[in-house]
Amino acid sequence: MKPVHQRFDDPTVQALENRLALGLAGALSQQTSALPHDVIERLRFAREQSLEKGRNARLAAPAGQQVLAVSVSGSAALGSTTPWWQRTLGVLPLLLLVAGLLMIQEFSVREQMLATAEVDAVLLADQLPPAAYSDPGFGEYLRSPPP
Amino acid sequence: MATEKEISDFLKSVEKRAFKRAVYAVRGDDAALDIVQDAMIKLTVSYSDRPAAELPMLFQRILSNATMDWFRREKVRSRVIQNLSDFARSEEDGDFDLLESLQVMGDTLGTESAADAVARAQMLRLIESAVAELPGRQREAFLLRYWEEFDVAETAAVMGCSEGSVKTHCSRAVHALAKAMRDKGVNQP
Numbered sequence: 001m002k003p004v005h006q007r008f009d010d011p012t013v014q015a016l017e018n019r020l021a022l023g024l025a026g027a028l029s030q031q032t033s034a035l036p037h038d039v040i041e042r043l044r045f046a047r048e049q050s051l052e053k054g055r056n057a058r059l060a061a062p063a064g065q066q067v068l069a070v071s072v073s074g075s076a077a078l079g080s081t082t083p084w085w086q087r088t089l090g091v092l093p094l095l096l097l098v099a100g101l102l103m104i105q106e107f108s109v110r111e112q113m114l115a116t117a118e119v120d121a122v123l124l125a126d127q128l129p130p131a132a133y134s135d136p137g138f139g140e141y142l143r144s145p146p147p
Numbered sequence: 148m149a150t151e152k153e154i155s156d157f158l159k160s161v162e163k164r165a166f167k168r169a170v171y172a173v174r175g176d177d178a179a180l181d182i183v184q185d186a187m188i189k190l191t192v193s194y195s196d197r198p199a200a201e202l203p204m205l206f207q208r209i210l211s212n213a214t215m216d217w218f219r220r221e222k223v224r225s226r227v228i229q230n231l232s233d234f235a236r237s238e239e240d241g242d243f244d245l246l247e248s249l250q251v252m253g254d255t256l257g258t259e260s261a262a263d264a265v266a267r268a269q270m271l272r273l274i275e276s277a278v279a280e281l282p283g284r285q286r287e288a289f290l291l292r293y294w295e296e297f298d299v300a301e302t303a304a305v306m307g308c309s310e311g312s313v314k315t316h317c318s319r320a321v322h323a324l325a326k327a328m329r330d331k332g333v334n335q336p
Contacts, residue, residue, distance in 0.1 A: 014318075017317070017318055017321040017322075018293075020321055020324070020325060021289065021292070021293040021317070021320075021321045021324075022293055024274055024278070024293070024321075024324055025290075025293040025294040027270070027271050027274045028167065028271075028274065028275065028278065028290075028294055029294070030271055031167070031271045031272075031274075031275055032163045032164055032167050033163070035163055035166070035167075039166065039176060039180070040163075042180050043162045043163065043166055043180070043183065046162075046180065046183060046184035046187055047155065047158045047159065047162055047187055049184070049187075049188070050184065050187035050188040050190070050191045050192075051151060051154065051155055051158075051191055053188050053191060053192055054151070054154070054188075054190075054191025054192050054195050055151065057192045057195070058195060
């Protein structure tokens with residue numbers, strides 16, 4: 001008798017193998033068709049649950065597109081799929097605030113410069129020389145009450 | 148893309164065989180049901196956009212992976228110790244004449260006598276038991292090739308091995324089943 005491994009490619013053996021295998025598979029199918037009722041019900045329940053989960057998963061994907069549609073229609077919601085110009089509009093108030101603060105600062109500096117220039121102009125136009133204000137005696141004279 | 152009805156019909160057509168296939172692997176109804184449900188959910192959630200024609204192979208692949216995942220989880224939990232002897236079974240054929248046995252077995256199975264329903268039911272249980280005792284890869288190849296009726300290339304794709312390996316696994320599985328059935332006296336006329 002030939003060893004088993006030498007007969008794998010023998011057509012006769014292959015035909016017998018297929019015949020037996022199909023017979024065994026048929027026997028398995030017979031057993032499968034006679035599953036207990038509770039197992040059949042649990043399989044049905046598992047099938048329905050998986051279909052439900054699949055349905056939910058499919059519904060979840062279009063939900064993202066609806067958010068995009070709402071966003072495009074002009075809501076304040078900004079997602080990763082929002083157009084660039086809408087994202088720019090989102091930071092516009094912040095840009096306006098910074099610009100306003102810079103303008104206020106510029107205005108304040110200008111006001112201080114004008115006030116200083118006015119004081120300087122008055123001092124220079126006066127007959128009293130500005131160096132007199134640094135003299136301690138003149139300072140004391142200014143603080144003393146008039147006679 | 149498969150419709151929900153196509154997916155439902157497909158699952159309905161394969162769920163019993165998938166359950167039995169999982170039972171043969173894990174030897175427990177509850178675990179097998181969990182595996183089948185995991186595979187169903189994976190198919191419906193992740194692969195529902197595939198054409199209906201691809202579902203059978205996809206599902207069998209998912210089922211195989213789900214079964215492997217179950218074994219990994221069980222190994223982590225240390226609740227089940229895999230019987231390594233399944234993967235290192237020696238070929239103790241002795242003077243067993245496979246050719247003769249295959250021929251007799253084939254004739255027995257091909258003849259639907261049905262005279263004795265009890266004996267027939269017992270024989271079916273013996274066949275199930277023998278299939279369950281096959282080494283994992285042989286059982287998978289046998290069930291995919293002859294029960295799910297995949298061709299060799301499809302079986303190889305599902306199992307992630309070569310077509311030659313599939314043929315070898317199938318042949319060894321059939322011979323092992325023939326020997327097991329003969330040992331249990333099923334081929335006696």
